């Protein structure tokens with residue numbers, strides 16, 4: 579369990595993180611979502627005791643990170659895939675981590691294999707690793723102490739589609755066994771597939787958070803009709819404002835059943851009627867972060 583309460587971090591006049599609160603429960607993957615510069619890394623660094631908060635607090639399993647004895651056996655952290663010593667081999671990196679935690683290094687080969695680092699890879703120096711291989715090593719490093727909690731900052735960076743698919747399976751399995759995962763990303767689709775809960779941050783502030791299904795449900799319904807004018811009139815009578823898309827569909831802030839029944843009663847022919855789903859999350863994300871003063875474009 580991770581509990582973040584009113585965390586705030588200021589750098590000079592800038593509030594990098596502004597009164598952020600959320601909870602990550604065992605058995606769930608929480609997607610921490612926000613554009614570049616939103617405050618995701620700073621929040622995670624504060625949870626892991628690497629950046630002191632200006633105010634507020636964060637605990638892991640009820641205890642501040644700094645007070646966890648042998649933290650690697652409680653919390654696996656991957657904040658920067660390039661943090662490992664470039665001159666060490668993958669095997670050396672994991673063996674050192676195991677020794678530091680008082681664990682048997684015999685587990686190292688199996689742990690490397692679990693993240694797909696097989697063949698010559700364990701014996702190669704980290705400086706020769708691709709970013710994707712570093713991410714895999716970083717995941718093995720985070721998980722070597724069999725922690726109950728994982729905190730991962732943009733773990734999919736550098737992974738190819740097969741690697742992203744593999745990572746989803748790994749983290750899903752971890753959560754299904756009762757683990758707690760907090761995972762940041764600016765890749766909306768990636769988070770949408772894997773997360774149970776979403777926390778969306780922009781300009782240091784929480785923009786929305788909750789169950790993914792609820793948030794996506796709230797994202798609305800996509801409707802396509804043979805008669806846009808009749809649909810517009812129907813929505814107006816219902817007091818609903820739809821948003822036309824360039825492809826001719828209309829995003830309606832209501833559920834499919836309500837719209838379908840009203841359209842049938844009004845004799846409006848529908849060609850398509852579905853939860854906004856993936857497009858909904860992206861639309862929601864862009865809408866929520868549109869007003870926030872972020873440094874880069876959401877991708």
Ligand SMILES: Nc1ncnc2c1ncn2[C@@H]1O[C@H](COP(=O)(O)OP(=O)(O)OP(=O)(O)O)[C@@H](O)[C@H]1O
Nearest residue numbers: 589594595612613614615616617618619620621764
């Ligand atoms: N050590 C620091 N000194 C000054 N400003 C900082 C420092 N660390 C972060 N910031 C600022 O705090 C804000 C939040 O940065 P942070 O790295 O937490 O965002 P992020 O959501 O992780 O972004 P990204 O997706 O680009 O990694 C940014 O405006 C950043 O410039």
